[in-house]
Amino acid sequence: MSQIKIAVIDDATMIRDLIKKFIRQNFTNAVTFDANNGQTGMALLKRQPVDLILCDWEMPEMNGEELLVWARQQDNLKNTPFIMVTSRGDKEFVIKAIQSGVSDYLVKPFNNKQFQEKVGKALKRHGIKIEMSQKPAMISGNDSLSVLTGGSSPLTSKPKPIKKAPAKNLTKGIALLRTPNGELHCALQQLDLKSMLGVFKVSDYMPSLLDQVSIDMEFRKDDEKKVMRINGFIQMLKSKDENPNSQMIQVKVFFTDEDPDKRLLISEYVGQFG
Structure with a gap:
């Protein structure tokens, strides 16, 4: 069976590593090529034929939507899945x-x-033959990439389905944390460019x-609402x-985004929150 060539384009190194790890675990005949922003992604797609493009939305220099528009204008990419x-799952972004011209959306x-x-x-x-892994993906607690898998310990009971509440405006000092299995509101205690420390009340999830x-x-700046x-x-x-x-449970979240625009927003927020 021929190889499936997959382009992985994301400015966050840990997210690229996660995606490539999932590809290795699930598609044995796949080979990956990666880029850390839209510009390098474009250069990659110009020189390397691919069967699938996995691309982040928010990236410096050229974002995912701009790269998508360009790709759909290229004869060799206009039909490529x-x-x-992206974390932008809002209806307007979808x-x-x-x-x-996006083929699908993974939030x-x-x-x-x-x-x-x-x-x-x-x-x-798109008629591309795939060779699925016959072995279930194993997650090692000592694997440096397992920090992003969202996998639970075998001793952890299966989480109950969580009904997501309708979107509401967030109060200053409150963060909404979303995981693959649910979401919760968290009161901020500390925030810097690398991490967030907060506390939340024990609930069903x-x-x-x-x-x-x-x-x-x-937060608001100059009467303009800004969302991080x-x-x-x-x-x-x-x-x-x-x-x-x-x-009450205390939680610390380490940020994996490397987008300078997001770091600027964090700095602006800290200036108001502090």
């Missing part, structure tokens, strides 16, 4: 991507099963250590009190 991999955070289904479906739809996370925070959406993973979970019945 293009999956937008519609915008569809209008630009961060995502787990291995969701990734396998999206990629497998896109390849099959409890995230897991090392879960992949997308964080939403809002940052990707990361849960680095720490602990009871806020020295009590087994504690109802």
Whole structure:
């Protein structure tokens, strides 16, 4: 069976590593080529024929939508499956991507099963033969990449389906944490360019250590509403009190985004939050 050539374009090194890891785990006849922004992605696509493009939306120099529009204007890429991999799951962004010619949309955070289904479906739809791995993907706690897999320990019970609440404006100092299995609101305690420390109340849904996370925070500057959406993973979970019945959990999220625009937004937010 011939190789499937997949382009992975994302400015966050850890996200690229995660995607390439999932590809290795699920598609044994696939080979990957990666780029760290839209400009280098364009250069990659000019010189390297590919069967599938997995691309982030928010990137410096050239974003995913701009790269998608360019790709659809190229004779050799206009029909190539293009999956937008992004935390921007808002309806307006999905519609915008569809209008630009996207093949499918994978919203961060995502787990291995969701990734396998999206990629497998896109390849099959375009008549590309795939060779699926016969072994279940194993996640080692000592694997440096496992921090992004969102996988739970075998001893952890299967999480209950979580109904997502309708989108509402977030209060200053409150962050919305979304994982592959649910979401919760968290009160900020500390925030810098590398991480966030917060606290949340115990509820029906409890995230897991090392879960992949997308964080939403809002603030206003010059009467303009600004929304930060940052990707990361849960680095720490602990009871806020020295009590087994504690109802408050402290969480630390380490950011994986390397986009300078997002770092600027964090700086602006810290200036107001502090």
